[in-house]
Amino acid sequence: MRKTLLVGAAIVMIAPFLYMVSVSFMGESELLRWPPPLFPTSPTTANYAAAIAALPFNRVLLNTAVLAGCVMIGQVLTSAAAGYAFVRLKFPGRDGTFRLMTLALILPTIFLVIPRYLMIEALGWIDTFPGLISTELVSVWGILFMRHAFLMQPRDIEDAARLDGAGEWTLFWQVTLPLARPAVTALAVLAFMDQWRNFLWPLMVTRSARMEVAEVALARLHGDYAANVPYQMAAAVLVSLPLFLVCLIASRSVMAGVRFTGADARL
Amino acid sequence: MASVTLRRLSKVYDGGVQALHHLDLEVRDGELLVLLGPSGSGKTTILRCIAGLEEVTTGEVVIGERVVTNEPPAARDVAMVFQSPALYPHLTVRDNIAFPLELRGVARTQITRRVLEAATRLHLERVLERRPGQISEGERQRAALGRAMVRGPQLFLLDEPLSRLDAQLRIELRGELLALHRALGATMIYVTHDQTEAMTMGQRIAVLHEGRLRQTGTPEEVYQRPADVHVARFIGTPGMNVLQGKGRGTGEKADGGRVIEAGSLAIPIELTTYEGELQVGIRPEYVGLCAVDKGVGNADVLVVEPLGSETLIHLNAGGQPLVARVPGFADVRVGTQVGVKVDRRRLYLFDSAGAPLG
Secondary structure, eight states: OHHHHHHHHHHHHHHHHHHHHHHHTSOTTGGGSSSOOSSOSSOOOHHHHHHHHHTTHHHHHHHHHHHHHHHHHHHHHHHHHHHHHHHHOOOTTHHHHHHHHHHTTTSOHHHHHHHHHHHHHHTTOTTSHHHHHHTTSOOHHHHHHHHHHHHTSOHHHHHHHHHHTOOHHHIIIIIIHHHTHHHHHHHHHHHHHHHHTOOHHHHHHOOSGGGOOHHHHHHHHHHHTTTOHHHHHHHHHHHHHHHHHHHHHHHHHHHHHHTTGGGGOOO | OOOEEEEEEEEEOTTSOEEEEEEEEEEOTTOEEEEEOOTTSSHHHHHHHHHTSSOOSEEEEEETTEEOTTSOGGGGTEEEEOSSOOOOTTSOHHHHHHHHHHHTTOOHHHHHHHHHHHHHHTTOGGGTTSOGGGSOHHHHHHHHHHHHHTTOOSEEEEESTTTTSOHHHHHHHHHHHHHHHHHHTOEEEEEESOHHHHHHHOSEEEEEETTEEEEEEOHHHHHHSOSSHHHHHHSTTTTOEEEEEEEESOSOGGGTSEEEEETTEEEEEOOOSOOEEEEEEEOGGGEEEESTTSSSEEEEEEEEEEOSSEEEEEEEETTEEEEEEEESOOOOOTTOEEEEEEOGGGOEEEETTSOBOO
């Protein structure tokens, strides 16, 4: 019973994706038939060639990779450092700050977008990479995630390291962080995927085609070629391909990290 | 190597729990002292205070000649082995052992040599390149020992390091630890709740109960002359029987002398000055069985545990539990009544608060 449900759910989730791939190989007129065909009658790669030319593919991919890559590194560093501080360091106002920060999770992103935009504009960073990236470098969710991962670590190892002569910095870099590797990997992958699909913020803060990222480019394509669905599907397949690869490679470590097996790291 | 002195050491945890009460303890240079007590008695807290992992509320910690109460752990030059091996799982055994040396900036060639020395002594040569997850539990605990000894600390703190190992391995490592202590001549403080381990390892044993030091002495002293009823109960497997009783009688010969009434037993004693509530202790080996009404009273047999060389018989003497240890196999059946005899020269008398009498 449970298996049937799971298989059903998996089909529901994967079917649109497969259909997207199928449609991307159809001719423009093919979809106009009723009922719409499931598979292309004469598969063509012409949509891909056209989409690559229209996107422009290289530029968009590069921009998105820079955004996702920088944010991934930034979020891992800030989340790990802040998470560690909230767990292991004692400083005045620590718990108050932490509570205040978690409150930020309640706010919908849309609330924060306008003040952020105003700040970036005041800095003169509109339509630049610093403007695109800087606001995404700290993630409250990421801090909570890393804090939890550190909380689950056995205290003995840290005590042993202190006795071995490790200071706070050594402890963080050489003991605590390597021990939290599953969580770090999971956070990195999730941050990367999240930014690859980021739409609202890049839409607001970038203007020129030179700065366009994947989701924004797709939206533009949708506006430009609303009637040509196979064409749009080809573009969608192209920009989700890197994400798909990341998923394939990292799914196992993401699962491990999310399940916090980092906590029962074998001793 | 160094001596350790604790002066009026108290520790109150954040929640208000007082783990240690004004504790005074002296560990001699080169000594292996065992801290023994049930869980929650404060043994581990003492170690952590000595190591600097726990802040002391009041009192002083002195290592050698130096007061280290407010020094950070790294500055105290002590090594600790935990209940879990607490190895760094992402490093090989070699790197684990080398870690404290690397942090101290010891030269490469010296590190290699010293790691190999430690590994040879602990029979770890074959697993040096493996990670902690790939070696056995015993090897992990040895590796933790290696990491502790490689930098030649003044003091070793061992927090129940063998408790997670199986019985056979425990005996083996116990022997190795003793050999290591002799070879290094190091001062060691060894925490355990296992009194067999304490008796076999400790040159002296410090018995703790509820954050207070009850007695410090050689294994023989704490066994033969327990300082109070807690020590008496805790030392020995099983521990001493302690019966709640009442002194009665006039002390005149005609009256049969004085008697302690405890449950269904009436035990004659020679104590002449005490009346009223008291506790009487007797080790299981000095309790014997006889025919009904032939001893100092009768008791019901609750459980019989034949161990081969001896048998433990758990009795109920009028509501008071009593264990008898008799040699070989005993011919008694659960549910029957037996007579109880005691060796009167082996009685320990405590007042109702647990302090020894007479």
